[in-house]
Amino acid sequence: MSENQERRRAARERLQRERESEKAREKRRRVLIVSAAVVGVLALAAVVGVIAANAGKKDGGSEAGPLLAPAGVQGKDQLAIPVGASDAPSTLTVWEDFRCPVCAQFENLFRETIQELERDGQIKVEYNLATIIDGNMGGTGSLRAANAVACAQDVGKFVPYHDVLYQNQPPETDDAFGDNSTLIELAGKVDGLDTPAFRSCVEDGKHDAWVEKSNTAFTEGGFRGTPTVLLNGENIFPAKGSEQISPANLKKWVAEANTGKKPGTQRPSAPPSPESS
Numbered sequence: 001m002s003e004n005q006e007r008r009r010a011a012r013e014r015l016q017r018e019r020e021s022e023k024a025r026e027k028r029r030r031v032l033i034v035s036a037a038v039v040g041v042l043a044l045a046a047v048v049g050v051i052a053a054n055a056g057k058k059d060g061g062s063e064a065g066p067l068l069a070p071a072g073v074q075g076k077d078q079l080a081i082p083v084g085a086s087d088a089p090s091t092l093t094v095w096e097d098f099r100c101p102v103c104a105q106f107e108n109l110f111r112e113t114i115q116e117l118e119r120d121g122q123i124k125v126e127y128n129l130a131t132i133i134d135g136n137m138g139g140t141g142s143l144r145a146a147n148a149v150a151c152a153q154d155v156g157k158f159v160p161y162h163d164v165l166y167q168n169q170p171p172e173t174d175d176a177f178g179d180n181s182t183l184i185e186l187a188g189k190v191d192g193l194d195t196p197a198f199r200s201c202v203e204d205g206k207h208d209a210w211v212e213k214s215n216t217a218f219t220e221g222g223f224r225g226t227p228t229v230l231l232n233g234e235n236i237f238p239a240k241g242s243e244q245i246s247p248a249n250l251k252k253w254v255a256e257a258n259t260g261k262k263p264g265t266q267r268p269s270a271p272p273s274p275e276s277s
Contacts, residue, residue, distance in 0.1 A: 067209040070150035072268075079214045080126035081153050084118040085264025090257045092117075092125045095218055095228040098145035098165050099133035099172055103227045106237075107166040113247040121263030122254050127162070129211055130218040130226055133172060141170075141177030144202075146211040148183040151201035152193055160190045232257055 074082050080093070092114065096103045117123045129149070131142035145165055152161035164186050170176035177183060180202050187194040187202075201207070218226075229237040229245070231253055236245055243249050 065205070065209060067213060068206055069210045070153040070207055072153065075126055075128075077213065077217065079210075079217055080128055081150075081158055082124055082126050083159055084124040085121045085267050086124060087266045088118075088121055088124040088264030089261035090123045090232050090254055092123045092254075093128065093228075093230040093233070094125060095128045095130055095223060095226055097130045097133050097142050097226045098149070098169065098177060099137070099139075099142045099175075100226045101169065101172050104166045104169040106227045106229070107163070110247055110250065111163065113250055117251065117254055121265055122258055124264065127158075128218065129214045131211065131215045132218070132226060137173060137175075139175030139178045141175040143208060143211055144180060144205075145177040145183060146214075147205055147207045148180075148187070148202045150207035150210060151198055152187070152190070154201065155193065155195075155198065157190055157193045161187060161193060164189045 069078050070081065072082065074080050096107075114123070114125060118125055129146040131146060134140055134142040149158060149162055149165065152158050165177070165183075168186055168189075183202055184194060184199055187198060218228075227237060228235065231240070231250075234240065236250070236253065238245055240249070240253055
């Protein structure tokens with residue numbers, strides 16, 4: 001009797017291990033399917049982005065006021081919003097348009113990976129803003145959202161507000177971000193952002209001219225479309241060499257680039273102060 005019980009127990013344990021193994025295989029299969037689907041969408045967007053970028057070039061002048069850059073910007077012509085340790089061994093440069101649906105797909109898929117690499121001091125991220133969808137589809141949502149994000153940068157709230165906008169992006173043909181009240185309402189999802197100063201910055205279009213200068217740099221930069229993602233200056237969207245971009249590959253490429261290098265540690269001691277208005 002005892003021997004039979006032992007056999008049944010061993011059989012149950014074996015069956016449980018097989019079930020757990022099958023669950024793990026199924027989970028990996030789902031991840032691969034999702035990643036492949038997203039990569040396919042991103043690859044298609046590389047082609048679609050050419051059309052959008054070229055259309056964006058026809059966007060004419062504007063009535064933006066004086067050029068006022070948001071706090072803490074860096075890089076050529078002070079057009080990059082930096083996130084992460086300034087001495088990180090690698091730099092991820094991202095060009096984005098807040099109306100671009102593939103930008104939202106990229107951000108929502110890669111957000112955790114990028115933020116993990118940034119927290120670990122492996123990369124510094126430089127965000128650059130474009131408004132090509134406004135030029136292609138009409139409307140002002142790309143510009144208005146970019147100005148609002150620049151206003152959030154002034155008070156050290158760029159990252160959470162940037163993420164909120166992509167998590168709540170309207171359809172590409174819906175110019176909802178062209179309404180400042182929508183952008184202010186979404187600011188309520190970020191602790192401490194919806195203040196009179198922020199509202200004034202958004203409603204006055206304080207950083208419009210800076211955003212338009214950034215978009216000019218994008219359209220003159222020879223980029224194919226948004227999102228454009230560069231690792232240490234090398235384009236990794238939608239692929240790097242023969243390997244398609246994915247969260248796992250991004251980690252691998254960063255690790256390869258950082259071999260023998262120390263993680264970055266130099267971070268701002270406090271959020272930048274808003275400019276007086």
